[in-house]
Amino acid sequence: xxxxxxxxxxxxxxxxxxxxxxxxxxxxxxxxxxxxxxxxxxxxxxxxxxxxxxxxxxxxxxxxxxxxxxxxxxxxxxxxxxxxxxxxxxxxxxxxxxxxxxxxxxxxxxxxxxxxxxxxxxxxxxxxxxxxxxxxxxxxxxxxxxxxxxxxxxxxxxxxxxxxxxxxxxxxxxxxxxxxxxxxxxxxxxxxxxxxxxxxxxxxxxxxxxxxxxxxxxxxxxxxxxxxxxxxxxxxxxxxxxxxxxxxxxxxxxxxxxxxxxxxxxxxxxxxxxxxxxxxxxxxxxxxx
DNA sequence: TGCAATT
Numbered sequence: 001x002x003x004x005x006x007x008x009x010x011x012x013x014x015x016x017x018x019x020x021x022x023x024x025x026x027x028x029x030x031x032x033x034x035x036x037x038x039x040x041x042x043x044x045x046x047x048x049x050x051x052x053x054x055x056x057x058x059x060x061x062x063x064x065x066x067x068x069x070x071x072x073x074x075x076x077x078x079x080x081x082x083x084x085x086x087x088x089x090x091x092x093x094x095x096x097x098x099x100x101x102x103x104x105x106x107x108x109x110x111x112x113x114x115x116x117x118x119x120x121x122x123x124x125x126x127x128x129x130x131x132x133x134x135x136x137x138x139x140x141x142x143x144x145x146x147x148x149x150x151x152x153x154x155x156x157x158x159x160x161x162x163x164x165x166x167x168x169x170x171x172x173x174x175x176x177x178x179x180x181x182x183x184x185x186x187x188x189x190x191x192x193x194x195x196x197x198x199x200x201x202x203x204x205x206x207x208x209x210x211x212x213x214x215x216x217x218x219x220x221x222x223x224x225x226x227x228x229x230x231x232x233x234x235x236x237x238x239x240x241x242x243x244x245x246x247x248x249x250x251x252x253x254x255x256x257x258x259x260x261x262x263x264x265x266x267x268x269x270x271x272x273x274x275x276x277x278x279x280x281x282x283x284x285x286x287x288x289x
Numbered sequence: 290t291g292c293a294a295t296t
Contacts, residue, residue, distance in 0.1 A: 110294055135296065148294055174291090181295065 105132065105159045108181040110148035112136075113172035117145070124166060125151045127222035129158020129236060150181055157236045161221060208255055208262035209283035215239065215250040216274045227273060228254050232261030253283050 109121065122134045136149040153159040159180070167178040212224060225237040239252040256262045262282075269280035 106296095108295060111291080114290080137294085137296065144290090146294065147291065148296095150296060177294095179295095 104156050104180075105153045106181040107151045107153065107159055107162060108148065108179050109151055109176065110179075111174050111177045112145065112147045112149065113174055114145045114147055116147075116171060118149075121149060121151060124171070125153065125162050127220065127225075128153065128162040128165060129221075129225075130154035151178075155236055157238065161238065208257070208259050210254050210256075210262060210265055211251065211279070211281050211283040212254055212268075213249070213251040213279035214276050215252060215278075216276055217241075217248070217250055219250055219252070219274070221252070223274075224252050224254055228256075228265050228268070231256065231265040233257040251279075255283070 107125075112121070116136070118134045118136050121136065122131055125131050125134070130153070132152040132154055134149070134151050137146040138144060139146060151162070153162060163178045163180070166176060169176055212228075215224075219239050221237040221239050224239060225234045228234055228237070233256060234254060236255045237252065238254075239250060242249050242251070254265070256265065266280055266282075268278055271278055
């Protein structure tokens with residue numbers, strides 16, 4: 001039997017996080033999740049086995065987190081003691097922690113070709129918003145992909161868009177499935193859970209939103225994002241198609257991380273984008289209740 | 290290598 005791999009790579013986003021995770025009591029953060037920090041630090045763990053139990057190591061060697069732009073650690077499950085008998089005894093704190101594990105932007109991806117790895121997955125999801133993390137589940141002994149993985153997006157909106165665009169699409173001859181990830185701790189293999197959407201609605205778009213009209217038919221969210229990122233951090237980009245009543249218009253919404261960025265982007269009104277004069281004005285907030 | 294898979 002091949003020895004389990006002992007290397008992994010985690011990307012951190014702030015110095016304090018880095019410091020915290022390198023203390024002996026909390027050797028490795030289990031999860032990387034959303035929201036902004038300014039600094040990205042790459043940190044490699046050459047010897048996971050020296051600070052984790054074998055089972056924990058096995059879990060970890062199948063995970064490689066790729067973090068772009070923003071992230072923060074919210075859990076340190078790896079530090080939890082293994083039960084000596086191997087029995088699943090969960091204390092109240094553990095149960096509570098799992099219940100609190102709201103991951104509305106995390107997607108479960110399956111039916112991937114075994115050859116599909118993190119960079120390829122990242123490329124597929126990037127057009128739909130900032131990608132917080134990409135993981136591919138692998139057999140720790142063989143290192144071969146299990147054909148499924150997790151992609152955490154930076155917003156519910158980008159998660160939704162990614163599902164809409166990517167679920168059922170062809171990846172290497174297979175029909176890739178993209179669903180919201182669900183916590184399997186309490187409801188193992190519940191088929192309904194596969195189609196469930198997050199209970200909690202967080203922020204779909206930032207309040208600093210603009211309407212962008214008069215787009216050409218082929219405009220994609222990433223085109224909008226690329227065009228407007230010169231003004232700062234694009235939180236979300238959406239493109240809508242309206243062909244009702246003889247209309248054939250394409251418009252979109254773009255949101256920024258600050259009012260200053262939003263205001264700067266207003267200057268695009270009347271400018272040309274792919275042969276058409278853009279209409280850019282303040283977006284009406286129609287966030288769902 | 291696969292028709293279900295959940296870190």
